[in-house]
Amino acid sequence: MxxxxxxxxxxxxxxxxxxxxxxxxxxxxxxxxxxxxxxxxxxxxxxxxxxxxxxxxxxxxxxxxxxxxxxxxxxxxxxxxxxxxxxxxxxxxxxxxxxxxxxxxxxxxxxxxxxxxxxxxxxxxxxxxxxxxxxxxxxxxxxxxxxxxxxxxxxxxxxQLIRTPLEPGVTYSDDPLRMLRAIRFASQLNFVIEKKSLDAIKEHHKRIKIISKERITEELHKILLSNRPSKGFALLHKTKLLKIILPELTALEGIDEIEGQRHKDNFWHTLEVVDNISQNTDNLWLRWAALLHDIGKAPTKKFHKKIGWTFHGHEFVGSKMVFKLFKRLKMPLNDKMKLVQKMVLMSSRPIAVVDDDVTDSAVRRLIFDAGENIDDLMILCEADITTKNPRRYKKYHNNFKIVRQKMKEVEERDHVRNFQPPVSGEEIMETFNIKPCREVGIIKDAIKEAILEGDIPNEHAAARELMLSRGKKLGLKEVSKQD
Known part of the structure; x- marks a missing residue:
């Protein structure tokens, strides 16, 4: 005592x-x-x-x-x-x-x-x-x-010390949830866990397996919502708890080198991204997106002699991993999960529209695909800049300013955000006197693609004209109101 x-x-x-x-x-x-x-x-x-x-x-x-x-x-x-x-x-x-x-x-x-x-x-x-x-x-x-x-x-x-009233080994073994609570308080309050206590957590870390996924997730949420979540996740990693709870994250740790070519440590990079995004949003699910945005890199990592290390398709793979992770941790499999999946899938998209020769259609597609989450996506992408080189840091942030400006110009002109087709399915069916069928979908897709490519403006008159033209090619006949 x-x-x-x-x-x-x-x-x-x-x-x-x-x-x-x-x-x-x-x-x-x-x-x-x-x-x-x-x-x-x-x-x-x-x-x-x-x-x-x-x-x-x-x-x-x-x-x-x-x-x-x-x-x-x-x-x-x-x-x-x-x-x-x-x-x-x-x-x-x-x-x-x-x-x-x-x-x-x-x-x-x-x-x-x-x-x-x-x-x-x-x-x-x-x-x-x-x-x-x-x-x-x-x-x-x-x-x-x-x-x-x-x-x-x-x-x-x-x-500013986290210490147990009794012998820490007894405290943590009796109720292993206290291991997560110790780390959560250290993260929330910016306190230090007493060394004896930290050693006991490491010693008893496997006991966390008897705790329900719901209780574990509740503590993870609180760590993620702290001012500097990296402190909590670094402690989870140090005590070996993270490998049990989120092995997808610990799989990112380490730097491989072949023929003098290396890649960055994606685990520690991820923790920096989470801290960065926490300065700009209290949205728990956007913080989850930051934590998971690179989890697809471990299973997609490959080395090629000519181009070095690659992580092709890691965004797609990562977005698929989100579902399994959420299901395992008993997190909601609803619109909150879908936001995280969407952010992980699109996490590299904005950087592709930085170049001067990028077309307006690429910008329109970015806005269209992100929809109402375009601002969330930009917050995530800007948080992803973790370089310590001041020149590169400034360059990357300026690049995203360019992206934001391009999006503003395109959106003001074309109104793509929260896109609603100028011609509805009902209007198509009424015009050609047809019931719901494959042709309705073909015409709607043609109109959407034409607007995104910039072939026609996002206006009803132009969209209707294209509808009539495409309908004629499909063998459909316009029915006049008199008929």
Whole structure:
């Protein structure tokens, strides 16, 4: 057990909200002791803003305390009771408040679900994952607002250190999800994981296999949404967790050299891209796209004597790998996944329209294919510039300014973004008095291709004229309204 640090500190100012007064009153009426513990206390001391999740520990029944609090609140919020875990939850003042009876836990080797017994506040603090999450503020009349800090969590907050209250090997082996949580907190807070703790994560990394994919993914999301995700992913890699969770990423590591020709390390490059994109977007799925944009390079890597290393078709292969990865990690297989696939597939397209002699049709096709995600694609491509050479960095960014300007000029003239054909399928069928058939699709495709190639403007009159011409070639006859 960590040596107790006797810090005489009162944080009653943290407990000014009405909800704490109500919990304190309920505590007194039930003749219990209760405490705010965990993230609320940690984030208040770190001045990280207003917490929306509050954990209350009662030395006694947490369920009874929750029910009493609900009775005392004017709107009598519904209490969700989880008898198996001895916990209860209610929502008040736009906050989720969870109540649990103080407890001690023991674990079986093949499960992270503990055997729970009633315990003291000290028992409850012992079971917490990190010293900074074991901090508790009293809600009792005799010492309201006093900080209880048996493991030196306050000192660890000041030192920006992630440390476990008990022996780290025991903490991580009991509940392997804590390994991911340690790395997530290090990434979110920009803290350092104590060496002894980091070594224990590496030693027990295979235990992560008993954690559900949903819980793993939840932690990955939080790491990706931190200010500098590379810190978290580098720690996942260092502790060998990443190879189990995302082997597609670790497969990118390393630099091969044949006949003096080398390629860049695509793993560390990827982490730089994720950091770059995180400066410009909070979109979780665009950050996932940055993390996965090069995963097709490992299976497509080849060496050719004349041209060196190639990764032909890595964008297409990578986009196909996204589906399998999302499915394995139990992530949504909906429009969010499709955005990531689309970004991976198109990640190299904008650079192809930089050259001075590129045609407007190539720009139109880029805008058309990207559709409503064209801005997302440009953000990803600009984040992909990781060169440390100032001249090249400036050149590449200037190239993308040229691409943006070309797209602006073409879009203002041709209105290709969110393209809708000037002539609908209904109009084609009505004009030629036909039912849905292959010919309707042929005419629609001909009109789309003509507009993208610049053969006709994106206008109804020109598109209708082409419709009539192509229909005639297909043996269709225009039916006049009089007919």
């Amino acid at each position: 960590a040596k107790k640090i006797n810090v005489v500190k009162n944080y009653s100012e943290a407990l000014n909200h009405q909800i704490f007064k109500v919990i304190a009153k309920a505590t007194e009426e039930l003749q219990l002791d209760s405490y705010v513990i965990g993230g609320f206390v940690r984030d208040f001391i770190l001045q990280r803003g207003n917490a929306k999740d509050i954990d209350i520990v009662a030395v006694g029944s947490g369920i009874d305390l929750a029910l009493k609090v609900s009775q005392l609140l004017p709107h009598k919020p519904k209490v969700q009771v989880f008898k198996n875990y001895g916990t209860a939850m209610l929502r008040a003042f736009d906050m989720d408040i969870e109540f649990v009876g103080a407890r001690k836990e023991s674990y079986a080797e093949d499960s992270r679900n503990p055997v729970v017994e009633n315990g003291t506040l000290e028992d409850d603090q012992n079971r917490r994952d990190f010293t900074i999450n074991a901090l508790a503020l009293s809600l009792n009349t005799s010492n309201y607002g006093d900080l209880l800090d048996p493991f030196g969590g306050l000192a660890d907050l000041k030192s």
